Amino acid sequence: MSYKGIIFDLDGVICFTDQYHYQAWKEMADGIGVYFDEVINNRLRGVSRMASLDIILERSEKSYSEKEKEELAAQKNEIYKKLLEQMSPADLSEEVKNTLDELRNRGHKLAIGSSSKNTKMILKQLGLEGYFDAISDGTNITYSKPDPEVFLKAAAFLGLDPSDCLVVEDALAGIDAAVAGGFHGAGIGEAATHEKVTYPLEKFSDLLSVTRGEKDEV
Ligand code: BG6
Ligand code: MG
Numbered sequence: 001m002s003y004k005g006i007i008f009d010l011d012g013v014i015c016f017t018d019q020y021h022y023q024a025w026k027e028m029a030d031g032i033g034v035y036f037d038e039v040i041n042n043r044l045r046g047v048s049r050m051a052s053l054d055i056i057l058e059r060s061e062k063s064y065s066e067k068e069k070e071e072l073a074a075q076k077n078e079i080y081k082k083l084l085e086q087m088s089p090a091d092l093s094e095e096v097k098n099t100l101d102e103l104r105n106r107g108h109k110l111a112i113g114s115s116s117k118n119t120k121m122i123l124k125q126l127g128l129e130g131y132f133d134a135i136s137d138g139t140n141i142t143y144s145k146p147d148p149e150v151f152l153k154a155a156a157f158l159g160l161d162p163s164d165c166l167v168v169e170d171a172l173a174g175i176d177a178a179v180a181g182g183f184h185g186a187g188i189g190e191a192a193t194h195e196k197v198t199y200p201l202e203k204f205s206d207l208l209s210v211t212r213g214e215k216d217e218v
Pocket of ligand 1 (some may be wrong): 045046052117118
């Protein structure tokens with residue numbers, strides 16, 4: 001099917017920040033003596049910063065006030081941002097860049113729909129500042145995925161209806177959000193297994209055939 005707009009999740013789709021999130025949360029959790037590992041980290045994919053902290057604190061015997069939680073989240077974010085400084089355009093794969101360029105050349109409007117409040121910094125590190133036609137991120141939403149708000153805003157910023165846009169996601173919660181908003185969803189990784197995904201992708205460049213209508217919907 002031909003889509004006027006394509007809305008990309010950022011972390012896990014355009015770039016891979018999992019390890020940085022993990023290291024930063026791990027340092028914070030170690031600091032308060034709370035157990036944290038990569039399995040728990042997997043549950044944080046697509047989840048907002050404060051909701052991620054709540055998941056980590058499930059292992060804590062102490063209960064934290066809202067103010068203390070804000071402080072812990074801020075502490076994690078400082079560590080995370082320091083790690084993001086290592087990112088560079090070399091962290092953007094050729095496959096992703098070439099596919100984005102080709103989609104843009106074919107006339108699709110391209111947007112970001114990410115829960116991350118660090119979206120603009122990450123895009124800058126990757127050399128993609130100013131590349132997308134619209135950015136909807138953690139700074140302009142009240143509700144995080146699986147709520148569709150971030151994608152609905154991205155479509156509105158593009159001036160398009162959800163039915164004219166394809167959402168590309170790696171998280172199950174992201175496909176839930178796409179479906180809830182009335183979007184078709186293309187899933188990569190775990191999101192490809194979502195029962196409501198419109199197109200399960202094996203690799204990012206499969207988007208070139210999907211948006212040409214060469215790949216069957218499931
Ligand atoms: C999502 C990540 O993109 O952004 C989550 O998948 C993360 O793991 C969320 O918690 C919020 O990120 P940030 O940068 O605002 O802390
Ligand atoms: Mg993601």
